[in-house]
Amino acid sequence: xxxxxxxxxxxxxxxxxxxxxxxxxxxxxxxxxxxxxxxxxxxxxxxxxxxxxxxxxxxxxxxxxxxxxxxxxxxxxxxxxxxxxxxxxxxxxxxxxxxxxxxxxxxxxxxxxxxxxxxxxxxxxxxxxxxxxxxxxxxxxxxxxxxxxxxxxxxxxxxxxxxxxxxxxxxxxxxxxxxxxxxxxxxxxxxxxxxxxxxxxxxxxxxxxxxxxxxxxxxxxxxxxxxxxxxxxxxxxxxxxxxxxxxxxxxxxxxxxxxxxxxxxxxxxxxxxxxxxxxxxxxxxxxxxxxxxxxxxxxxxxxxxx
Numbered sequence: 462x463x464x465x466x467x468x469x470x471x472x473x474x475x476x477x478x479x480x481x482x483x484x485x486x487x488x489x490x491x492x493x494x495x496x497x498x499x500x501x502x503x504x505x506x507x508x509x510x511x512x513x514x515x516x517x518x519x520x521x522x523x524x525x526x527x528x529x530x531x532x533x534x535x536x537x538x539x540x541x542x543x544x545x546x547x548x549x550x551x552x553x554x555x556x557x558x559x560x561x562x563x564x565x566x567x568x569x570x571x572x573x574x575x576x577x578x579x580x581x582x583x584x585x586x587x588x589x590x591x592x593x594x595x596x597x598x599x600x601x602x603x604x605x606x607x608x609x610x611x612x613x614x615x616x617x618x619x620x621x622x623x624x625x626x627x628x629x630x631x632x633x634x635x636x637x638x639x640x641x642x643x644x645x646x647x648x649x650x651x652x653x654x655x656x657x658x659x660x661x662x663x664x665x666x667x668x669x670x671x672x673x674x675x676x677x678x679x680x681x682x683x684x685x686x687x688x689x690x691x692x693x694x695x696x697x698x699x700x701x702x703x704x705x706x707x708x709x710x711x712x713x714x715x716x717x718x719x720x721x722x723x724x725x726x727x728x729x730x731x732x733x734x735x736x737x738x739x740x741x742x743x744x745x746x747x748x749x750x751x752x753x754x755x756x757x758x759x760x761x762x763x764x765x766x767x
Contacts, residue, residue, distance in 0.1 A: 464504070465537070468530050470497040471509060475519055475527045476615075486736070551744040552581040558595075559604040562687045562707040563731065563756075564588040568604065571755045575748060582744055590655060590685050595736060601745045603734045604752070606704065617733050619753050620760040623705045624726035626665075627717040631697040639700070641723040642667040642676040651699030652678035653690045665702055667724040674724075702726050706760065731760065 473483035474494065484494040502509050509523035519527065559568050564586060572584050587593075593603055595614065609616065632651075639645050642665065645652060654663040664675040682693050691708060694701040695716055701708075711717040719725075733749055 464501075467497045467501040467504075468533060470494055471501055472527065472530050472534060474498060474510070474517070475523065478517060480517065551579045551747065553744060554583045554585055555602070555744060555748055556585045556587070556598075556600045557602050557604070557748070558587045558589065558593045558598075558600050560590050560606055560687060561588045562691075562704065563604055563606065565688070566706060567756050567759055568752060571752060574755075575751050578751075579744070579747070582748075584748075590687050595734065601735070601742065602749055604731070604756075605734055606729050606731055608730065609732075609734050614734050614736055617735070617749065617753065619731045619733065619756050621728040622731045622760055623728050624702055625705050625708065625712070625719050626667075626700055626702050626721045626726060627708055627712065628694055628700045628720050629697040629716065630718055632694075632699065633718060633720065635697075639721045641721050642669070642674070643724075645678055645700065645721060646676055650678075650680075651682065652680040653682045653684075653693050653699045653701040654678070654680055655687055655690060656683045656685045666727045667721070668727055669724050673727050704729065731756070 470483060470487060470489075473486050474480055477483050477486060480494045480498070481491045484491045487494070498509065505522075505526070507522040507526075508520050509526060511518045511520055557568070565588065569586060569588075572586065576582060576584060587600075593600060595601075595603055604619075606622065626645075636650060637648065639648065639650055644650070645665075652663065652665070663679065664677050666673055666675050680699055682690075682699055684690055684693075687703070687707070690701045691703060691711070693699060694703075694708075695711060700720055705712075708717055712719065733753070735745070735749070
């Protein structure tokens with residue numbers, strides 16, 4: 462058994478917290494998984510996990526080795542992707558998910574360039590603002606804004622995306638211009654909220670002189686489609702919190718104006734989510750690297766404020 466396979470197995474056991482779960486992910490038996498970990502521990506001369514009949518906990522040495530091991534795997538994956546790019550014709554379908562705004566404005570415009578470079582690959586792009594399950598829905602890669610719920614998946618951060626609170630001039634004329642987050646709550650402003658499964662309340666994370674603070678906002682308008690919120694804001698129905706790149710053209714034209722500018726929203730993380738097994742597919746790795754490069758350029762080019 463190769464040392465590299467042992468490292469890959471260790472990483473999946475660490476991330477999934479279970480020998481059996483890692484074995485299923487790598488398509489090997491629990492016995493093989495356990496054997497690989499034992500071989501690695503013997504080679505290193507340390508215990509990587511504390512094992513009981515009910516739990517598996519990484520040791521301090523295991524935590525330290527995990528950080529280095531993930532860097533090794535990611536470096537090898539990048540090197541493999543470069544070699545494949547030079548020596549093979551990629552074929553097959555890619556199943557990608559992304560939030561509506563990210564997908565429409567940042568990913569979809571770049572897909573033709575990727576397919577032009579790899580003519581035997583096809584892309585199935587699914588746009589939705591709901592949380593998706595990569596494993597059960599057969600996805601290769603998912604782009605997202607915020608923090609993922611499933612910590613067992615791998616994350617590749619792309620950028621911190623600036624956001625803005627904005628409303629139509631007609632709304633401001635009727636309801637007044639809120640200066641800060643407290644005004645939104647105290648004055649009962651109509652806040653346009655993105656509905657997530659299981660959400661019972663809405664809290665906007667804003668930057669205040671005392672640091673980031675959550676404000677519990679309310680409103681009669683909710684949707685699981687971010688573009689619907691933009692349309693409602695343009696029609697004068699309330700205040701929306703949006704990534705700047707999604708509403709930059711409306712801010713520039715004056716169709717929307719920034720509000721509560723004394724307490725602007727905290728930036729939101731944009732990243733991609735994948736399983737370690739999916740990254741073994743060269744076309745998935747290449748698509749991810751291609752999109753990360755293009756999206757990073759677009760986010761950097763967009764103004765932090767308008």
